[in-house]
Structures are given as structure tokens and as C-alpha cells.
Amino acid sequence: METYKADVVIVGGGGAGLRAAIAVAESDPALRIALVSKVYPMRSHTVAAEGGSAGVKQATDSLEYHFNDTVHGGDWLCEQDVVEYFVAHCTEELTQLEHWGCPWSRTPDGHVNVRAFGGMKIERTWFAADKTGFHMLHTLFQTSIKYPSIKRFDEHFCVDLVVEDGRVQGVVAIEIASGELTLVEARSVVIATGGAGRVFRENTNGGVVTGDGMALAYRHGVPLRDMEFVQYHPTCMPGTGLLFTEACRGEGGFLVNKDGYRYLQDYGLGPAEPTPRNKAMELGPRDRLSQAFWYEQQKGRTIEGLHGSVVHLDLRHLGEAKLRERLPQIYELAEQFMGVDPAHAPIPVRPAVHYTMGGILVDGRCAAPLAGLYAAGECSSVGIHGANRLGSNSLSELLVFGKVAGVEAARFAKSVAPGNSASLLKQAQAVEQRVLGLKTKTGGSERIATLRKEMAQTMEDGCGIYRLAKTMQQTCDKLDELKARFRNVNLEDKSSVWNTEWLLAIELEYQLDVAQAMAYSAINRRESRGAHQRLDGFEARDDVNFLQHSQAHYVAGGPPRIDYGPVKITKSQPGTRAYGAAGEKAEQEERKASNV
Amino acid sequence: MSEKQKIIEIEVLRYHPEKDKEPHKQVFEVPFTDDMSVLQGVQYIKDYLDGSLSFRWSCRMAICGSCGMMINGEPSLSCQTFLRDYYPARVRVEALSHFPIERDLVINMEGFIEKLESIQPYIIPRETRTLAQGEYLQTPEQLDAYEQFSSCINCLLCYAACPQFGLNSNFIGPAATALLHRYNVDSRDGGKSQRMELINSEEGVFNCTAVGYCSEVCPKHVDPANAVNQNKTNSAADYFLRFLTPKGGAK
Numbered sequence: 001m002e003t004y005k006a007d008v009v010i011v012g013g014g015g016a017g018l019r020a021a022i023a024v025a026e027s028d029p030a031l032r033i034a035l036v037s038k039v040y041p042m043r044s045h046t047v048a049a050e051g052g053s054a055g056v057k058q059a060t061d062s063l064e065y066h067f068n069d070t071v072h073g074g075d076w077l078c079e080q081d082v083v084e085y086f087v088a089h090c091t092e093e094l095t096q097l098e099h100w101g102c103p104w105s106r107t108p109d110g111h112v113n114v115r116a117f118g119g120m121k122i123e124r125t126w127f128a129a130d131k132t133g134f135h136m137l138h139t140l141f142q143t144s145i146k147y148p149s150i151k152r153f154d155e156h157f158c159v160d161l162v163v164e165d166g167r168v169q170g171v172v173a174i175e176i177a178s179g180e181l182t183l184v185e186a187r188s189v190v191i192a193t194g195g196a197g198r199v200f201r202e203n204t205n206g207g208v209v210t211g212d213g214m215a216l217a218y219r220h221g222v223p224l225r226d227m228e229f230v231q232y233h234p235t236c237m238p239g240t241g242l243l244f245t246e247a248c249r250g251e252g253g254f255l256v257n258k259d260g261y262r263y264l265q266d267y268g269l270g271p272a273e274p275t276p277r278n279k280a281m282e283l284g285p286r287d288r289l290s291q292a293f294w295y296e297q298q299k300g301r302t303i304e305g306l307h308g309s310v311v312h313l314d315l316r317h318l319g320e321a322k323l324r325e326r327l328p329q330i331y332e333l334a335e336q337f338m339g340v341d342p343a344h345a346p347i348p349v350r351p352a353v354h355y356t357m358g359g360i361l362v363d364g365r366c367a368a369p370l371a372g373l374y375a376a377g378e379c380s381s382v383g384i385h386g387a388n389r390l391g392s393n394s395l396s397e398l399l400v401f402g403k404v405a406g407v408e409a410a411r412f413a414k415s416v417a418p419g420n421s422a423s424l425l426k427q428a429q430a431v432e433q434r435v436l437g438l439k440t441k442t443g444g445s446e447r448i449a450t451l452r453k454e455m456a457q458t459m460e461d462g463c464g465i466y467r468l469a470k471t472m473q474q475t476c477d478k479l480d481e482l483k484a485r486f487r488n489v490n491l492e493d494k495s496s497v498w499n500t501e502w503l504l505a506i507e508l509e510y511q512l513d514v515a516q517a518m519a520y521s522a523i524n525r526r527e528s529r530g531a532h533q534r535l536d537g538f539e540a541r542d543d544v545n546f547l548q549h550s551q552a553h554y555v556a557g558g559p560p561r562i563d564y565g566p567v568k569i570t571k572s573q574p575g576t577r578a579y580g581a582a583g584e585k586a587e588q589e590e591r592k593a594s595n596v
Numbered sequence: 597m598s599e600k601q602k603i604i605e606i607e608v609l610r611y612h613p614e615k616d617k618e619p620h621k622q623v624f625e626v627p628f629t630d631d632m633s634v635l636q637g638v639q640y641i642k643d644y645l646d647g648s649l650s651f652r653w654s655c656r657m658a659i660c661g662s663c664g665m666m667i668n669g670e671p672s673l674s675c676q677t678f679l680r681d682y683y684p685a686r687v688r689v690e691a692l693s694h695f696p697i698e699r700d701l702v703i704n705m706e707g708f709i710e711k712l713e714s715i716q717p718y719i720i721p722r723e724t725r726t727l728a729q730g731e732y733l734q735t736p737e738q739l740d741a742y743e744q745f746s747s748c749i750n751c752l753l754c755y756a757a758c759p760q761f762g763l764n765s766n767f768i769g770p771a772a773t774a775l776l777h778r779y780n781v782d783s784r785d786g787g788k789s790q791r792m793e794l795i796n797s798e799e800g801v802f803n804c805t806a807v808g809y810c811s812e813v814c815p816k817h818v819d820p821a822n823a824v825n826q827n828k829t830n831s832a833a834d835y836f837l838r839f840l841t842p843k844g845g846a847k
Contacts, residue, residue, distance in 0.1 A: 039652075040709070042750055043660045098731040101719040101782060103739060103746050110733030134659055135746065142717040142775075154709070177698055206654035239631060242657045306631070333657060336676050337631070449643035493648035495614050498699040501647040 001428060002182045003421065006034035006151070007413045008406075009171055009186035011158045011213055013037030014044030015133070015398035016377030016405070017192035018140035023406025025147035031410055033150045034184045036173050038157040038208065038503070041141045045194050045206040046398065049133025050245035050329065052125035053395035055090035057114045061122040063087045068572065070393060073119045073285050074386020075530040076547065076574040077226065077567060082364040082383040084570065086393075086400055093399035094126050102139040103128050105326075115326075116250040117392045119285035119579070121278055125392040130245050130327045136395060156182065157503055160431045161189060161216050162424050167371035168220070169419040172431045176503065179496030181435070183428035185421065187413035188372045190405045191217060195356035195378035197230075199515040200463075201456040203353040204236055204243040213379040215510035217360045218517065222368045223551035225381040225565070226358035227514070228522035229531045231389055232465050233354035234289035237337060239307035241352035244330055246391040249282035251326050254314040255289070256346070257301040263311070267292040269580040280580040287388040287531045288579065290351040294465045305348055312346035319343065351465060355394065357385040357531065358521070361551060361565075366405035372412055376405035381549075383568070387530020439502045444490035448504050451482055451489070452511070458482075459515055463522050468536045472523040479516050480559060486512060517552035517560050524562045525550060543574050601627050604683050606637050608649065609690035611697050619697065622646075623686070628679045635663050635674035638689065638701070651701035658815055661749035664756070665701050666690040671753035671813045692756040694765070707765060708752060711772040715794060717779060720787025738783040745778035745823055747816045754810035754820050760803045767803040768794065770810035770820030777823035780830075792831065801827045 008024050010017045013035055021035050037044065056066050066087040071078045094112075098104055104112040105127050117125040128135040144150055156173040162183070163169065170185040196211030197203040218224050234255070235244040249255070252275055257263045262281065265272040269284045269292070276282045282289075293311060296302050302309035315323060315330075320343035323331050327342075334340040334347050360375040362368050362382050368375055376382070377398050384397060455478075462475025486509060493501040527542035528534050548564035555561055578586045603625050611619035624641045635653055642649045651674075653663040658676045665674050668688050679687065695703035725732060754770035755761045761769045768776075776795065780788040795801050804824045811821040 039654060039662070040705075040750075043652075043654050043662050045655065045660075047660045047749075048655045048657060092727050095727050095731055099719070099721070099725065099727070099784075101779070101784065103743050104731075106734055106736050106739055108736060110735045110738070112731050131659065131747070134749070138746070142712075143719075145713050145716075146718050177704075206656065206660060208654045240656060306629075329659070336658075447643075448647065491647065495612065495648070497613055498650040498702050499648075500650050501642075 001425065001432060002180070003425060004034060004182060004184045005032070006184055006186045007031040008188050008190065008409045009034040009036060009184045010190040010192060011036050011171055012044070012192035012194060012377070012379070013039070013041030013152070013154070014192065014194055014377065015046035015137055015140060015395065016402035017190070018144050019399050019402025020190045020192055020376055020406035020409065021150045022140070022144055022147060023403040024410045025149045027407050027410045028414070029149055031149060031413060034153060034186065035150055036153040036156045036158055036171060036184060038155065038176070040154050041152070042138055043208070044137060045209050046133045046137040048204070048206060048243065049395055050130045050243060051117060051247035051250065052115060052127035052132045052392045053094055053136065054117070054120065054124050054390070054392040055094040055126055055396055056087065056124050057091060057112065057126070058122060058124065061124050065121045066090070066124060069120050070384060070390055071386070071572045072577055073390040074388055075541065075577055076572070077386035077529060077549065079364065079383025079568045080570040080572060081568050085364060086384045086397065089400045090396040093396065093403065097136060097139055097399065100139050100143045102135050105129060115247060116278055116283055117390070118246050118249065118283050118289070119279060119390040120392070123278070125250065127247065130247055130329045133395060153182070153184070157506070158212060158216065159435050159506060161220055162427050163220055163370065164419060164423060164427065167416070168373045169424055172428045174435070174503070176498060179499055181428070181432045183425055185419060185424055187416050187418060188374065188409040190409045191360060191373070191375040191379055192377045192402065192405070193379045196511065196514045197353045197356060199455060199459050199511045199518070200230070200353035201460040202236070202241040204233055204241050210507040210511050211514035212507065212510050213375065214359055215513045217368060217370070217373065217375065218513060218552070218554045220370060221554065222370050222373065223361045223553050224358060224514070224517045225361040225549050225551050226387070226521070227517040227552055228525050228550060229357035229387050230353055230463065230518060231286055231355035231357060231531050232290035232351040233286055234293055234351050235313050235349040236352035237333070238305050238310050238348055238350050240337070242333060242337065243354065244313055244333070244347060244349055245327070246286070248313055248315055248327060248330060249276065251322065252276065252318055253282060255282055256312045256314055257296050258303045259301065263296050263301065264289065264292055267295065268578070268582055271581055279583055284579045285388055285390060290465050291533060293351050303348065308350060310348035310350045313349045314346040315342045316344060316346065355389055357387065357389050365408050366401055367408060372416070374405040374409045376401040387532060435506070438505055439491055439499065440494055444488045446485050446489045448489060448501065448508055451485060452508050455479065455482055455512060455515055459518070463519055466533050466535050467522060468534065469523060472519060475519045476523060476559065479512060479519055483512050483516070513554065520560050520562055521550040521552050547574060602683065604628050604637065604679050605686040606641065607686055607688045608638070608641070608700070610700055612699055628683070630680045632679050633675050634667055634677045634679060634687065634689065637679050638674060650699045659749060661751035664692050664751045664753050666693055666756065671756035673751060673753070673815050676815065692752055694756055694758070694762040695752070705752060708750070708755065708772070711768055712750070712775065715772055715776040716787060716791055717775050719779065719782065719785050720790065722784060722786030732784045734783050741783070742778045742781045745774045745818060748774050748818045749816055751815065753813045753815065757809040757813045759807055760805055764803060766799045768799050768801070770824060773801060773827060774818050774820040774823040777827055795827050795831050801831055804828070
């Protein structure tokens with residue numbers, strides 16, 4: 001087996017991983033950085049983010065507003081000290097990206113422009129048309145090329161962490177082109193592998209979004225925090241789940257039911273004005289909008305389509321010129337994939353799984369409770385999203401906490417001695433035997449695709465927009481069954497070069513672990529908060545018992561153990577989460593009360 | 597959906613270096629609906645008919661650039677090419693032309709990555725600015741000058757379309773030239789003279805014979821042919837300028 005000696009290894013080459021790599025390189029050019037990614041970095045799923053990235057920009061805005069929007073939006077399950085750090089660093093990081101060449105959309109006088117986004121009081125979402133993630137990712141990737149200390153391992157699939165003497169000391173990865181395994185030794189490891197939305201059937205995510213890093217950390221004893229909180233994005237393409245950005249509504253789009261009625265006004269989000277005001281109607285938060293869709297469906301006010309019920313995203317009144325300028329990708333997606341010209345017809349949409357709020361437990365400096373291990377981005381739970389993420393906070397998160405993770409991992413790497421290469425190699429060889437064994441074993445009868453589809457279906461059935469104990473229990477049982485059946489899996493492909501069936505099997509195993517963490521965390525949370533909504537006697541938020549983070553602990557051979565940890569509250573006491581006119585009234589009262 | 601299940605034939609060019617001396621075709625019968633992409637057809641094959649078929653894909657929405665293939669001989673993104681447009685005829689799927697095949701529909705793209713790295717694809721600041729000073733000002737017109745060339749998703753369809761790249765794989769080619777141009781014409785950048793050395797080299801823009809097929813197949817309207825031709829002009833001007841200015845080359 002080949003060994004490569006690095007100082008810091010970063011797993012995942014999306015926005016967070018690239019930002020971390022640059023941060024390590026800038027903090028000390030002598031540190032050897034290994035950037036391990038299962039795809040070429042510009043293929044990573046950051047590429048598909050559309051609407052924009054939040055950072056206070058206007059004189060009418062403030063860090064306090066961004067903080068409040070984020071904490072209220074997260075239904076008070078946020079780490080408030082971490083949110084304070086986050087909002088204070090977004091704009092600086094977005095400006096850094098501007099200096100690196102990101103083609104932000106501009107105002108006529110040449111400043112970076114901002115747009116409205118759901119749940120945000122003031123327009124503060126920086127955007128590059130409707131391809132913000134694409135431009136951020138390519139800017140970061142291309143900028144990373146400047147730094148000779150970043151050695152990329154493109155198309156290398158990480159199969160395990162190497163832990164010795166109580167600290168992580170490297171990773172083992174498959175070179176996809178050859179099927180050979182490599183040990184990358186390092187004194188610290190950053191996981192930046194993204195979310196796990198592909199464990200659900202209908203989702204906006206790319207095929208790569210399989211929770212790899214979450215499962216790796218979890219199996220080594222690091223808890224996955226708040227995994228029950230999975231975001232349904234309200235406006236997605238029926239069938240494929242492809243995303244129509246929230247910026248459609250930020251630019252003034254409407255959501256209407258089968259009667260052409262802007263139904264969100266019936267769900268505490270009104271009044272319905274011709275231009276949606278911030279934090280009202282179509283600019284409400286994603287959890288509330290997806291929940292409203294569910295009720296419209298129950299009332300029979302949705303439209304039946306080939307791939308289930310839909311409502312209409314109506315952009316016609318914005319006119320073709322504005323759509324082509326601000327939402328060019330959306331325009332093409334609707335035209336090419338659905339045969340709909342959004343300037344002349346509404347787009348049929350329905351909610352689909354979009355984002356994993358929870359993830360690898362880390363503190364505000366991105367450190368996991370395993371020495372030397374750091375995590376950033378969607379795979380992590382640094383604590384800024386709580387029970388529901390606001391749109392455009394996740395791209396900023398990549399930058400702010402990608403940098404923190406890089407700086408901290410660099411600092412840690414310099415503080416410890418290199419490991420014992422011989423014993424690390426011995427561990428890596430054991431990993432190699434196990435991973436090769438999955439490929440070469442014979443006699444199984446289960447097909448990967450069948451297990452994957454059953455998993456995705458049961459997650460949708462039990463852990464969807466609204467949840468019941470009975471169906472969640474069925475999902476937990478089904479996942480236990482699938483894990484047992486996985487042991488009987490059969491691979492048709494026993495070869496070495498580009499054996500993607502083998503990689504899919506390893507990914508499925510990651511997904512089953514992450515899905516279990518989600519389902520068991522969900523059934524144990526006996527309240528409704530943010531994206532976790534129950535209809536079986538636990539419809540209300542319960543701050544007495546559940547103003548706590550769930551933590552799923554891996555248990556070999558069995559279901560996870562769930563326990564709870566405290567939520568850090570600094571300046572925002574849990575209150576009523578209200579939007580629209582009710583939200584404005586609540587805010588006025590809050591202000592009055594604090595002036596007394 | 598009571599109508600009879602439609603079946604389309606997908607012919608795939610298979611190649612496995614551990615087994616095959618040369619590529620060969622294999623035909624699969626795939627049930628499909630009118631909204632299914634060619635990528636979904638190929639995924640069906642892998643999931644249910646032959647788990648050993650290898651191809652790259654991820655986003656499914658024409659932005660990650662992974663799933664380029666030759667579809668009936670044309671370089672295409674398989675996620676935004678639809679089976680209904682070929683039915684009832686058979687559709688033929690092959691690895692992108694002009695690249696070495698690693699396996700089945702997977703090409704070796706290391707050569708492209710080296711080109712991308714060689715053109716210094718990052719801002720070399722015209723003037724330094726601290727973060728505290730805020731963003732560089734850039735008008736919408738200045739953004740327009742390069743925005744189109746920044747939209748390249750590195751899908752490599754243009755290389756599969758380029759006859760010159762087919763003859764000489766060292767030719768820098770359409771996408772890398774478009775990216776080089778993107779940085780050269782960015783109002784924040786001052787690195788053009790450094791980058792022009794590559795353009796003027798043997799493998800630079802003069803290899804292009806102005807066929808223009810690269811721009812035709814580009815799924816993102818980047819128009820790399822336009823970038824190549826603007827750089828021919830720049831390069832020619834540069835050639836004469838080097839006799840006139842002390843450091844040589846365009847500013």
C-alpha cells in the first residue's frame with residue numbers, strides 16, 4: 001500500500017474543504033496539505049447551490065438582525081455564541097471571495113448587489129445570478145491552484161479514518177482509477193464531505209451527497225447531533241427533486257394552489273401583498289412553506305401531477321428580461337426539463353429533501369470530541385442552523401467555518417508529533433482487507449440498488465414533513481432490516497479499475513448508518529420544532545424537555561444510542577416564532593419590552 | 597399512467613482495461629417515460645441490468661459537468677438530453693471523443709486538469725486591496741465582459757468537438773482558453789502578460805482552425821470559439837508590441 005505523509009488531510013473538495021485547504025496553506029506554507037475528494041473538486045455539490053450567500057451589507061441592516069433571523073429561524077436550537085461569531089464573519093469572507101474573483105452580481109455603481117431571501121429581515125443575500133454555488137466553488141477551486149502546498153487526491157474515495165493513541169492520524173482512501181488503496185498520514189484531519197440528502201427518495205442533491213464523512217466520524221465514536229432535522233425545500237421539480245431556488249421568490253415569485261390562490265396567507269404568513277415583504281408569505285422560512293404545502297395537499301387544493309401533487313411557482317409577472325438576468329439557470333431548467341416557459345406559464349413544484357441541519361458534533365472552533373478531528377460545512381453541526389436553516393446561510397457557513405477548521409487543524413498539526421508510521425500502516429492494511437472483502441465476497445443475493453431504494457422510500461415515509469411515532473418506528477425497523485440484508489449484498493463487479501458498484505456499496509453502508517441516526521433521533525424527540533413536526537400528540541414545541549440537542553452515538557451491531565446535550569443561549573430567550581404581520585407585531589412587542 | 601410501458605434500446609460502448617483488448621458495443625432494453633434523461637436510462641442499466649457499467653454523474657441538472665458523453669455521435673450532457681428525442685430509434689452512448697477511455701463511459705481528464713492549472717486561473721490583482729477596504733468596484737458592464745467566460749462547467753464537450761484537439765492533445769483547447777480569457781478581461785486582474793506566454797506558445801490559440809463546433813456544443817453558452825479568436829487578435833498584437841515596449845506583451 002502507498003503511503004503519503006501530510007500534516008493536514010482534508011476529506012471533501014467542495015466549498016468547505018477548499019476553503020479549509022486555503023486557510024491551512026495561508027496560515028503556514030510549510031504544512032503539507034492533502035485534499036482528498038471522491039470527485040474532481042468542481043463536481044462537488046456546492047456547485048448546485050443557486051440563490052446566494054448571506055452577509056450583512058446594507059446600512060439599514062445589522063449583525064443583530066442577522067443573528068435574530070438565524071436564531072428565530074432555527075427555532076432556538078442554535079448555539080448562540082457560534083451564531084454571533086458566524087454573522088460577524090460572513091461579510092469579510094464574502095469580500096475575500098470577491099477579491100479572489102467571484103463574479104458577484106453588481107449594482108449599477110459597481111458594488112456587490114444583495115437580494116431578499118426567506119426568513120431574512122433585510123436583503124443581505126449576495127448572489128451571482130442564480131449560480132452562486134457554482135461560482136463560489138469554481139472561484140475557490142481555481143484559487144486553490146495558487147498554493148503549491150495543497151496536494152490534491154482527486155477521485156480518491158475515503159473509506160476510513162485511522163485513529164491511534166486517542167487521536168486521528170490519517171485516512172485511508174481508494175484511488176478510483178486503479179482500485180488501489182492509499183494511506184494518507186496526517187497530524188490532523190478535516191472532514192468536509194457535505195450532507196446526506198440522498199438517503200431520502202425525492203431530493204435536490206447530487207449523487208455524491210451520501211453522508212460519507214458523517215458516517216466515518218460516527219463509527220469512530222463522534223456523536224451526530226440534531227440529525228432529525230432534515231430540511232424540505234418547498235419548490236422542487238416533481239419526480240427528480242431538482243431545485244428551483246428560493247431566489248425565485250426573493251425576486252418576487254408567487255406560490256399558488258390549484259385555484260390560483262396564494263395559500264400561504266392561510267398559514268400565518270400573510271398579508272398577501274403584490275410584492276412579498278421580507279419574512280412574510282413567499283419569503284417565509286422553508287420549514288413553514290413545506291408544511292403549508294402538506295396542509296394544502298390534505299385539503300385537496302393541490303394539483304395532481306405525474307409525480308404526485310404540485311402547486312404552482314408563478315414567475316410570469318416578473319417578465320422574461322428579469323428572469324433571464326436574475327434567474328437564467330431556473331429559466332433553462334424549466335424549459336429543458338419540463339417544457340415550461342416560466343415567462344408564460346407557472347412552474348409545477350413540490351417540496352423535496354434539500355439539507356441536513358445536523359451532523360458531526362463540533363464546537364465553535366470546528367473541533368470534534370476526537371483529538372485532531374475537525375469538521376466544517378453541511379457534514380458538521382457547528383450549531384448555527386438549529387432546527388431549520390435559513391436559505392443563504394449555508395454558503396456563508398462553508399466560508400466562515402471552512403476557514404476556522406483550516407486554521408484550527410493547522411494549529412493542532414503543529415502541536416503534535418507525527419505518528420508511528422509502521423503501526424498506522426498496519427491499521428490501514430486491516431482497513432484494506434475489510435474493504436476489499438466487501439468487493440470480492442461471493443454468495444450474496446441482495447442488489448445494491450434495491451436496498452438503496454427501500455432505504456430512500458422508508459425515510460420519506462417515516463421522516464417526511466410531518467411525522468408519527470408509528471411510521472417512524474416502521475422506518476427504524478426497516479433500517480435495521482436493511483442493515484442486516486446489507487451483509488448479504490452481492491456485487492457483480494469484482495474488478496479494480498473504476499469499480500463504481502463497489503463504491504456505491506460502501507456509500508450505501510454510510511447512508512444506512514446516517515439514516516439510522518436520523519430516524520432514531522426523530523422518534524425520540526417528542527415535540528415539534530422547526531423541520532421536525534409531529535402529528536401524534538407532540539404538536540407543540542416543548543422547551544422544558546427538548547430545548548436540547550440530540551446526540552446519536554454509534555453502537556456496533558445495533559441501533560444508535562440517543563442522548564441530549566445543552567443548547568447555548570446568550571442573548572435570545574426562546575420566544576414565539578412568528579412571520580408575516582404576526583411576526584412584525586411580535587417584534588414590536590419584543591422591542592417595547594426590552595426598552596422598558 | 598395506464599399507457600403501455602415504452603421500451604427504448606440503449607447501445608453502450610463498453611471497455612474494460614482488465615478484460616477487453618478494445619471497446620465493443622452492448623445493447624440494453626430500458627423502460628422509459630417521456631421525462632427521462634439519457635443519464636436516467638444509463639442509471640437504470642446500472643441499477644437493474646448490469647452493475648458493472650461505469651460512468652460519472654452527480655448533480656443531474658447540468659451544472660457539475662460530470663456526465664458528458666457522445667450521444668448518437670454528438671458531445672452532450674446526458675442529464676439534459678432526453679430519451680424521448682430518440683425513441684423509437686435506438687440511442688447510442690459512448691465515452692467523449694478525443695480522450696483516453698479509462699473504462700466504459702469514463703474518460704481520463706488529467707490532461708485537461710493540467711491545462712487548467714497551467715493558465716493561472718486566479719486573480720493576479722491589478723492593485724492590492726485589504727478586506728477592510730471592502731470589495732473592488734466592478735460595474736455590471738465590466739462584469740459582462742467576462743461573466744460568460746466564467747460560466748464554463750469543465751464538462752469537456754468542447755474538447756470532444758474540437759478537431760484540432762483530436763489531432764494534437766497538447767493543444768490548450770477551448771475551455772482552458774475561455775478560462776484564461778475570463779481572467780484576462782476581469783477588471784480586477786493584472787496578470788494578462790504572464791498568461792499570454794502560454795497563448796503565444798506552440799500549443800496556444802493558433803492551433804485553432806476556427807471550426808466553431810466547440811461553441812455549438814457548449815451547454816452553458818460560454819462560446820469558447822469567441823475567446824480563442826479574441827486571443828488570436830491579442831496574441832498577434834502582442835507579437836508586434838514586444839518590439840515596442842520594454843517588457844513586451846499586452847498590459
